[in-house]
Amino acid sequence: xxxxxxxxxxxxxxxxxxxxxxxxxxxxxxxxxxxxxxxxxxxxxxxxxxxxxxxxxxxxxxxxxxxxxxxxxxxxxxxxxxxxxxxxxxxxxxxxxxxxxxxxxxxxxxxxxxxxxxxxxxxxxxxxxxxxxxxxxxxxxxxxxxxxxxxxxxxxxxxxxxxxxxxxxxxxxxxxxxxxxxxxxxxxxxxxxxxxxxxxxxxxxxxxxxxxxxxxxxxxxxxxxxxxxxxxxxxxxxxxxxxxxxxxxxxxxxxxxxxxxxxxxxxxxxxxxxxxxxxxxxxxxxxxxxxxxxxxxxxxxxxxxxxxxxxxxxxxxxxxxxxxxxxxxxxxx
Numbered sequence: 001x002x003x004x005x006x007x008x009x010x011x012x013x014x015x016x017x018x019x020x021x022x023x024x025x026x027x028x029x030x031x032x033x034x035x036x037x038x039x040x041x042x043x044x045x046x047x048x049x050x051x052x053x054x055x056x057x058x059x060x061x062x063x064x065x066x067x068x069x070x071x072x073x074x075x076x077x078x079x080x081x082x083x084x085x086x087x088x089x090x091x092x093x094x095x096x097x098x099x100x101x102x103x104x105x106x107x108x109x110x111x112x113x114x115x116x117x118x119x120x121x122x123x124x125x126x127x128x129x130x131x132x133x134x135x136x137x138x139x140x141x142x143x144x145x146x147x148x149x150x151x152x153x154x155x156x157x158x159x160x161x162x163x164x165x166x167x168x169x170x171x172x173x174x175x176x177x178x179x180x181x182x183x184x185x186x187x188x189x190x191x192x193x194x195x196x197x198x199x200x201x202x203x204x205x206x207x208x209x210x211x212x213x214x215x216x217x218x219x220x221x222x223x224x225x226x227x228x229x230x231x232x233x234x235x236x237x238x239x240x241x242x243x244x245x246x247x248x249x250x251x252x253x254x255x256x257x258x259x260x261x262x263x264x265x266x267x268x269x270x271x272x273x274x275x276x277x278x279x280x281x282x283x284x285x286x287x288x289x290x291x292x293x294x295x296x297x298x299x300x301x302x303x304x305x306x307x308x309x310x311x312x313x314x315x316x317x318x319x320x321x322x323x324x325x326x327x328x329x330x331x332x333x
Contacts, residue, residue: 038050063172071083071164085163089130112144113144192300212229226250245265258286298327
C-alpha cells in the first residue's frame with residue numbers, strides 16, 4: 001500500500017507546473033516536489049530542527065528515484081546511458097553530503113549554484129562532472145541564486161538533450177537552501193606584511209595580524225557587510241614604533257574590491273617617549289589568487305592619520321601613514 005501511495009504522489013507532483021521565474025519565497029526543499037521526500041521517508045513534514053544536510057540528501061535521493069522511474073520511451077540508447085550516468089552521479093553527490101550554503105538571501109529558501117567556499121549544488125555537480133568546472137563557474141557568475149528556469153543559456157538545452165533530461169527534471173533535482181545565519185559567526189584569519197610611507201621617507205616595514213568575518217546585519221548608509229579586527233605593528237626606524245588595535249567595517253564596492261573604514265587605538269614609542277595614539281584610517285583589498293579553497297592572497301593598501309593627543313612632533317617625520325602590502329587570509333572552516 002505504501003508503494004502505491006508513493007507512486008501516486010510522485011505522479012501527482014510530477015504533473016505540477018514548473019515554477020515561474022521570480023517565484024514567491026519558498027519554504028519547502030523544492031518548488032515542484034515540495035517536501036515529498038521527507039514525508040515519504042518519515043511520514044511527516046520536516047521540522048524547524050531538521051538538520052539541513054539530511055533534508056537535502058533525502059530530497060536528492062528521492063529525486064533520483066523519481067527520475068529513474070520516469071525514463072521517457074523516446075530516448076535513444078546513448079541518451080539512456082547518459083541519463084543513467086547522471087543519476088549515478090546524483091546519488092554519489094547526495095551520499096558525499098557536501099552542499100552549498102545560502103549566505104546572501106533571507107526570507108525563505110533559495111537555490112545556490114556555487115557558494116563562496118566553492119561548494120557546488122547538485123545540478124552544478126552534474127554539469128561539472130560532464131562539462132567541466134569552468135563551465136559550472138561561468139553559470140555561477142550569472143546565476144548563483146537563480147532557479148533552473150531562470151538560467152537562459154543556450155548550451156544547457158544541448159546538454160539536456162544529450163543526457164536525456166528535461167528542464168522540469170532538473171528543477172525537480174535542484175534543492176533550495178535555508179539562509180544560514182550561523183555563517184556570519186565564522187571568522188577568517190589573516191596576516192599582512194608591507195611598508196608604510198611617511199613624508200619623504202623610503203618606507204618602514206609594517207605587519208598586521210587580524211580576523212575578519214561577515215556581519216549578520218547591514219549597517220548604515222554604506223551597508224557594511226563584514227568586520228575586521230586587527231593588531232598592527234609599524235616600525236618608524238631604529239627602536240621607534242607604533243602598535244595599534246584596529247576596528248574596521250567593510251563592504252565590496254566594485255566587483256571584488258573590498259573597502260574598509262575604521263579607527264585604531266594604540267601606543268607609540270618614539271625617542272624614549274611613549275603615549276597614546278589614535279588612527280582613523282581606510283583601506284582597500286583586491287584579491288590576487290586563491291591558493292586553496294580556504295586560503296587566498298590579496299593586495300591591501302590604505303591611508304591613516306596618527307593623532308597624538310599629548311604631543312605634536314610624533315611620529316618622527318609625518319602623521320600621514322600610506323601603507324601597502326600583501327595579505328594572506330585563511331579560513332579554518
